[in-house]
Structures are given as C-alpha cells and as structure tokens.
Amino acid sequence: MKLFVENKASLNATDQDGLSPLHATASCTQVDLKDDYLRVAKLLVSKGADINLQMEGNCTALHIAACAGKKGEEMVKYLLENGADPTIESGIGFTALHYSINKEYGSGVSAEMIEKDLKKKYPHFFETFDRNKERKMAPSSAKSRLSEEEKRSVLPGGVNLRAIAERIKNGGSKRIVVLTGAGISVNAGIPDFRSPETGIYSQKRTQEFNASSFDLSSLVENPSGFYRFCKEIFLPSAVGRVKPTITHRFLGILASKGLLQRIYTQNVDTLERKAGIDADLLVESHGTFATGHCIKCRTDADMDKFWKSVDEDNLPLCQRCGSIQRPDVVFFGEALPPKFFDLRTKDMKNADLLIVIGTSLMVYPFAGLVNEVSEDCPRLLVNKKIVGPFTKYHQQNQHENYRDVICEGDCDEGILALVNFLGWENQL
Numbered sequence: 432m433k434l435f436v437e438n439k440a441s442l443n444a445t446d447q448d449g450l451s452p453l454h455a456t457a458s459c460t461q462v463d464l465k466d467d468y469l470r471v472a473k474l475l476v477s478k479g480a481d482i483n484l485q486m487e488g489n490c491t492a493l494h495i496a497a498c499a500g501k502k503g504e505e506m507v508k509y510l511l512e513n514g515a516d517p518t519i520e521s522g523i524g525f526t527a528l529h530y531s532i533n534k535e536y537g538s539g540v541s542a543e544m545i546e547k548d549l550k551k552k553y554p555h556f557f558e559t560f561d562r563n564k565e566r567k568m569a570p571s572s573a574k575s576r577l578s579e580e581e582k583r584s585v586l587p588g589g590v591n592l593r594a595i596a597e598r599i600k601n602g603g604s605k606r607i608v609v610l611t612g613a614g615i616s617v618n619a620g621i622p623d624f625r626s627p628e629t630g631i632y633s634q635k636r637t638q639e640f641n642a643s644s645f646d647l648s649s650l651v652e653n654p655s656g657f658y659r660f661c662k663e664i665f666l667p668s669a670v671g672r673v674k675p676t677i678t679h680r681f682l683g684i685l686a687s688k689g690l691l692q693r694i695y696t697q698n699v700d701t702l703e704r705k706a707g708i709d710a711d712l713l714v715e716s717h718g719t720f721a722t723g724h725c726i727k728c729r730t731d732a733d734m735d736k737f738w739k740s741v742d743e744d745n746l747p748l749c750q751r752c753g754s755i756q757r758p759d760v761v762f763f764g765e766a767l768p769p770k771f772f773d774l775r776t777k778d779m780k781n782a783d784l785l786i787v788i789g790t791s792l793m794v795y796p797f798a799g800l801v802n803e804v805s806e807d808c809p810r811l812l813v814n815k816k817i818v819g820p821f822t823k824y825h826q827q828n829q830h831e832n833y834r835d836v837i838c839e840g841d842c843d844e845g846i847l848a849l850v851n852f853l854g855w856e857n858q859l
Contacts, residue, residue, distance in 0.1 A: 442480040446802040453480045457492035457506055458499075459793060467763075469505055482515050489522040491515065497530040497545065500538045507531070507541040511548045518553055524564065532562060577806050582833035585809050592845075595784070595811050595836055596852030599690065604784035604809075606692040607685055610800055614789020614815060615678040615842050616700050621668055623789070647762040651726070654755050658741050661720070661758070668700040669720045670738050677843040678788060678813075679706040680859050681850060686712055693778045695771070697790060697797055699760045716771050716797050718760035725749035725756050732756045767796065779803035785810045789842045792819035809834040813845035 445451050450458075453475050459468045472492075476482055483491050493515040496506035507527075511517065517527045528549065531542040549556045577585075588594035598604050613623035650657045667673045675683075683706040685691040695714045696703055701721045703713055723732035730751045737747040737756060747756040761767055779785075782804045792798040801810065801819055812821045812835070821835055838845035850856055 442475055442478060443484055445484075445486060446799065450486055450799075450802070451480065451484050453482065453484065453492045454486050454490070454495060455799070457495040457503075457510075469509060472506060472509060476513055482510060482513055483519065485519065489520065491519055491521075491527075493517060493519075493527045493545075494521050494525070494530055497527040497538075497541055498533075498536050500536055501540070504538055504540045504544075507538075507544055511544060517545050517549050518556060526560075528560070529562075529564065577833075581807060585807055585834045586836070590832055590834065590836055592811070592836055592838055592849055593852050595809060596849055598784065598809065599853060605690055606781050607690050607784045607786060608692045608778055608782040608804070609682060609685070609694045609786045609788065610790060610797070611678075611682075611694060611696040611698060611703075611788050612790025612792075613698060615676060616668070616698055616702055617789070618676045618678075618841070618843050619668065619673045619700075619702060621664065621673065621700050621702075645760070645763050647757070647765070650755070650757055650762075654746050658746060659744075662741050662744070665700055665720050666738060666741055668702055668705075669734075670742070671705070673702075675702045675706040677850075677859060678846045679703060681846045681855075683707045684855060684858050692782055693774060695775075695778075695797065695800060697794065699758075714768070714770050714774060716761075716767055718758070718768065720758045720760060723747070723756050723758040725752060725754050727754035728752045771796075775800060775803070780805065782808050784808065786813070787811065787819075787821075788813045788846070790814065790818070791816075807834075809836065811836045811838065811849075813838045813842055813849075815840065815842075 442453070443451055445454075453472060456468050456471045456475065483493075485491055493507065493510045496503040496510060499506070515527075520526055528542060528545045531537040531545055586594040586598065588597050599607075613621070617623055679702050682691070682694060682703065686708050691708075691712050693712055693714060694703060694708065695716050697717050699715070699718055699720050701719060703715075704710070704719075704721060721734065723734060723737055724730060725732070728749060728751055730749055732747065733750070736750075737758075740747040748754065749756055779800060780803075785801065785804045785808055787801055787810065790798075792801060798819060804810065810821070812818070814837075817837055817839060821837055838848065847859075850859060
C-alpha cells in the first residue's frame with residue numbers, strides 16, 4: 432500500500448464494481464487483522480482518499496464497516512472521527528445506522544457511536560429516521576458497455592449452471608480462469624480459516640493456534656509452536672496422507688482438456704499439485720508448503736527431510752548453516768509472489784469463464800481478481816456462502832444479472848453438479 436501511495440496512484444479510482452481502495456480496506460475489517468487494515472485506512476485518508484466516496488450501490492466505507500459486526504467497530508470509530516457522513520443512504524435506502532442495528536451483522540457498539548455522532552452533528556436527523564424502514568430496490572448504476580443483445584449472448588441458455596456447462600461443451604470457454612480458497616480442501620480434512628466452529632481462526636482452535644501463526648516473527652520467536660501448528664494442519668497434505676478432492680480432480684480434468692488458462696489459489700496445502708496440475712498453470716498466490724528455504728542463508732530445503740523433522744517434532748534445520756528453515760508461504764506483511772503480478776492482468780483480460788470456488792473473497796489483492804475479467808466473461812461462484820460482488824446481483828439487481836451464476840453450498844457437491852451437466856462423471 433505504501434508503494435501504491437508513493438507512486439501517486441489514484442486513491443479514489445474504482446474497479447468494475449465501484450470499489451475504491453478505501454472501500455476494499457473497510458471490507459477487510461471482517462478478518463482477524465483489523466488493526467492492520469485500520470492503519471491502511473488512515474494512510475489512505477491522510478493521502479487524500481475521499482472518506483464519503485460512494486461505490487456502485489451508493490455504499491460508503493462507513494456502510495461497509497457498519498456491516499462488519501464487532502470487527503468493524505474500530506473502523507466505524509475512525510471513519511466517524513474523520514468526517515464520514517452517517518446520513519448518506521445506500522442504494523437500498525439504508526444509512527450506516529440501519530446496517531449497524533441489524534441483528535444479523537450489525538454491532539450495538541457501532542450503532543451507539545453512529546447514533547451519538549448523528550445527534551451531535553445532525554440533531555434533526557431522528558425526526559424522520561425510521562428504524563424499521565424496509566429496503567427499496569437499488570437503482571441501476573451498472574456501467575456495462577454491452578448492448579442487451581451482447582448480454583444475452585454471454586449465457587444464452589439462461590443464467591444457471593446448465594448454461595455454464597453448455598458454454599464449455601460448445602467451445603465458448605477455452606481459457607478458463609479459476610480462483611480457489613480453503614473451502615476446496617475442507618473435504619480432504621484440511622480446515623478452512625473462518626468457519627465458526629472448525630476454522631483455523633475459530634475460538635476453539637485459537638486457544639492454541641491463532642492468526643499470528645502466519646507471522647514470520649511467530650516462526651522466529653516460537654519455532655516449536657509454529658511447527659506444531661504446521662504438523663496438525665498442513666503436514667498430512669504435504670506428505671500425501673490426504674488426497675485431492677472432487678474439486679481438485681475437476682481442475683485436473685480442465686487442465687488435461689486444455690481448457691485451463693490458470694488457477695489462482697490462496698491455498699498452501701499443495702493439493703493442486705497432487706491433482707496433477709502443471710506448475711505453469713498454477714499461481715500459488717499465498718505461497719506453498721511444497722518448497723522452503725533457510726531463513727538466514729536462503730539455501731533451498733530438502734522437503735523430505737524438512738517434513739520428516741516436523742513429523743518427529745523436531746525443528747527443520749538448514750544443512751548448510753544450522754539455522755531454522757521456513758516454508759515458502761506468504762507470511763503476513765510479505766509480498767505476494769512475482770508470478771501473481773506478472774500474469775494477473777493478461778490472464779483476467781483473456782479469460783472467457785471465471786470460476787470462483789471455496790473462498791471468502793475477503794483478502795486482497797487476491798479478492799480483487801474477480802472484478803478484473805471483461806464484462807462479457809461469465810462468472811461462476813461455487814461456495815458455502817454468497818460473497819464479494821456476487822452479492823450485488825443476488826440481493827439487489829438480480830433482474831439485471833446476465834453473467835453471474837451462483838451455486839451455494841458444499842464445493843464438491845456444486846462441482847459434481849457441473850460435472851454431471853458436462854457429462855464428465857466417468858473422468859473424475
């Protein structure tokens with residue numbers, strides 16, 4: 432972000448869905464690194480980001496933070512203290528206060544702060560405020576340059592899973608880009624990060640393992656604790672004790688048929704490799720446990736010896752200098768691999784189908800990829816929950832949706848349904 436600001440990038444520029452850097456930062460308060468994102472927000476605002484800029488759908492950063500429950504409270508506080516206007520209504524007619532008092536995703540603390548700010552700055556606001564206001568249909572603010580005929584041609588069979596399959600079978604999609612997250616590995620026995628009961632960040636797990644486990648300082652200061660974490664979560668996949676899932680095997684089929692432009696994965700568990708996907712087709716956006724190196728002399732690690740040491744509760748040590756070895760994962764605060772930045776623009780521009788599977792679309796810059804494909808590229812979400820820009824058409828502008836197909840539920844079940852429509856059952 433410092434490079435972004437220092438190079439005088441436009442802080443109020445928006446992507447295809449109207450998200451500015453500040454909007455994206457506010458949306459990231461929902462993860463367990465809210466302090467980091469608060470620092471980013473402060474940097475953006477100090478350098479000129481418009482705190483009241485409205486994205487497509489008329490939402491401001493304050494609207495977004497107000498929807499983040501307890502995790503958004505510090506962001507709400509900061510935005511209010513720095514000029515955020517709590518009277519602005521979103522496209523469905525809601526102010527930030529409406530969102531914050533919602534029992535499903537609001538926060539009582541945020542609601543109190545917003546209400547206090549309104550009473551101080553806008554004393555007449557509550558004369559017309561309706562707490563039980565029903566949301567209205569959002570006005571169209573789509574910036575599509577496609578004609579109605581062009582939109583209908585994207586998925587002529589309808590905006591559904593069968594139409595996606597027909598497009599693949601008919602040769603309409605030969606450069607498929609896939610974005611994957613931890614959800615595709617859950618059925619292999621590897622927990623995701625954010626599931627309330629079983630995720631790595633859940634309260635049950637964070638008693639022993641917490642978000643800082645992926646901080647390089649955690650490895651340096653407590654290598655035994657870090658590698659106990661790795662042994663429990665990632666060793667089984669790294670040494671082949673767990674197998675690729677239906678979803679991984681489906682990706683292997685796409686690759687074997689020459690239909691895969693690229694897979695961008697957030698996963699570090701190496702299961703894409705074990706599904707036979709060539710390294711040239713794979714961008715491991717957050718690194719990998721398949722390789723490692725010494726933290727001091729950077730000598731490459733012998734990964735068989737590395738994992739043998741971890742399995743035996745010993746530290747993996749460099750054969751050359753005796754220092755601790757580290758896996759080639761992206762720790763918090765580290766840059767993503769150069770391959771991610773080298774390929775993303777061309778891949779997204781050339782994609783003729785985007786498939787998003789098993790990700791919360793909350794961690795940037797990975798999450799921003801979904802908005803970088805062309806307007807005539809259909810997008811398929813297979814996920815436990817509806818996330819990212821897919822929520823826009825599903826909740827507000829469904830009648831205008833011409834390309835976003837949503838398959839909500841278990842990843843393997845959704846992919847199996849697609850495989851059945853394709854007639855590839857016998858190839859799994």
